[in-house]
Amino acid sequence: MSTSTTAPATRTWSNWAGNQQARMQRVATPSSPQEVAETVRDAAARGLTVKPVGSGHSFTPAAVTDGVQIRLVNLGRLRGADHATGLVTAEAGMPLWRLNELLAEQGLALTNMGDIQAQTVSGAIGTGTHGTGRSSASIAAQVAGLEVVLADGSIVACNALSHPDLFEAARISVGTIGVITAVTFRTEPSFLLEAREEPMRVDEVLDRFDELRTENEHFEFFWFPHTSMTTTKRNNRSAGPARPLSRRREWLEDEFLSNTVFSGICRVGRAAPRAIPAINKLSSKALSARSYVDRSDRVFTSPRTFKFLEMEYALPVEAAVPALREVKRMIDRENLRISVPVEVRCAPADDLWLSTSHGRDTAYLAFHMFQGMDQTRYFDEAEEIMLAHDGRPHWGKLHTREHDYFAAAYPRFADFLAVREKTDPDRVFANNYTRRIFGP
Template structure:
């Protein structure tokens, strides 16, 4: 814990002007005493040493795309945005190392220049590589890995003053823990990813009756490369999205689709799938009784469409509308039942939601604290427009998910503590032992991570 005297302001290496830090969703903020922006591993190690000497804690921050308070601190906020870019690329083995603060958009563009891609991506490209790994960010598809599962090596600056490397052959125990690390093992400096050859995705989006889709959910997930669906409360229809992987790109490929068709798709995204959501959300905030009717209007506006594009542009979508999110990872075989109970809850209690509920899937992860650790997983994500209340609904839904063995996504809103979480993770004690080894004084902990881990 911090021992800084009230009003005392230390000066640290790579210090920049400090101010209020806010998460992307706007629901989490912090007033750090000092903000630092190191440019290399030496500066990271210096910051950790200086903070320890001053009795300060340190929390690394990426793009702020988490809705849980994993970042906030009153002491030192370590901004990783200057730790960005390519470190090395091995095209023969398809291994790429990037600095931790590289965003997924930047990563994808760098890989495209070398004829490579990541096998699977979350639906937002704004988060950093280290941040996505830290919280267990995932895409969808039972046969395709999460971000953490694509990591083959990492370099981590620890409070003891060491730059520790781990890989599948050197300290594999640490790699298993670091694959979902919550920023409590050290400050990640670089990440090595196992990539694949560049590929295209064919996207098919269409509306279909919800009831039959939920009944056959596992079969639908198993039968597609990447599968997800969204349900807007107050309606009986689902919006299904299926991504199919196409052949590798030839050396002389041209970008799929004409500039005109890509522009029309971007306009569709911006108007019907973004601005309409924002506008209806604002109306719903002023007139809550109209929400269900507005949801039906929005659901009908999402027309069917098909298109093909380079993988990372099909995986990710624009997110200009700010919202708050809670997501749970459930055993795949329990996901349909949990969804049915969730729908009954919404119908019974009349919760007014201005964003669709999204269902995705993923294979087992090896990370000790990955929400998908050791099991095929169905993900149910709840979102609410940032200006509208969400606490009551999120908490009621959490009770349903917990009863089905659900594990919270570390980067989203939840109320679980160590007492709830420890029995859910076979590798819990191993993770805590490694955390104690690397950071015995708790330099990298904040109030939230202490509560999560019970330390």
């Protein structure tokens, strides 16, 4: 085989959060779609399973394998950008931060993004990574075409017109349909966003939730458990001029206070959980308002260096307020101590087969537990509330759901399974997690 394989010492892997580990038979670092195809054919011939891995930012075992791990570190180039159509093609291993830089150089931008930009383009779409938006949906919804290596080693280009079923299935597939080698995005001309960040009482946010999410292009809030306070974020397009935060203020607030200091505070809470409510009250009192105008990707994303575990559920948007009120009551009732805020975001209904916002306007409720603290009771209790509201778990964040649940939750689930059966009957791209979700 001409593809690179690593020495035995590096055949172990752990995800970003450190809660998933893998020991692989082989690690391949192909540098072309043809080398990916060779790797897949070779693995299949040896009876080994294959998993492509991105930046390892999923909390679920989505990218775990004991077979062949494909790292796309050598497949990260820009293939082309067409200004007339806005179509931009990046190789699958390109990190989102690199894509954003290259797009900015071309005067282009993605329409919407999640909170961070460390993921690869293919890993991000693989689990349906989303941000918050009134009318703009997930990153996968901005994809116009894919190049995929299938289980038989064939390299197929697909889009809404050519192999449409393959395209629909491969857009969000938890790595089960094939190895994506290139992603074509539908981009738009660069734009500025005005960010308005402001503390607000949680009762006010919940009372005004519909107004806040419909009056703003991108609305989200973080509620500090054990307190009556949230920090709200309203991002809207601006004609300019740019008014970015100074480098010093950005470093102080986004890197130092939001990561280093917050992590220190969470460590204190981990050592003395009974102090967490008082600590949260102090932290929420320290919140201050700020406003700035900057390039869209710089407003959408910020660094996250402190480690945590996360569960996130997508609910019908009208369930968000009652569900969050139930979560607040549950935290008190169960006497839990939660130091990291609950994040609430929105997305419009879309038609991607496995999108968590498929067919319904959606609100996302995300629950975090600081690294080293046991999340089990918090996540179990919160999950029960999410399930009572017809929730769909994020494919890359912790949950306990299995095949039958997803079959009922996703109207196009059977169509997805049919494509999987056709393209990967021997389950070359399966692991225990995907068997749990999609069946054997």
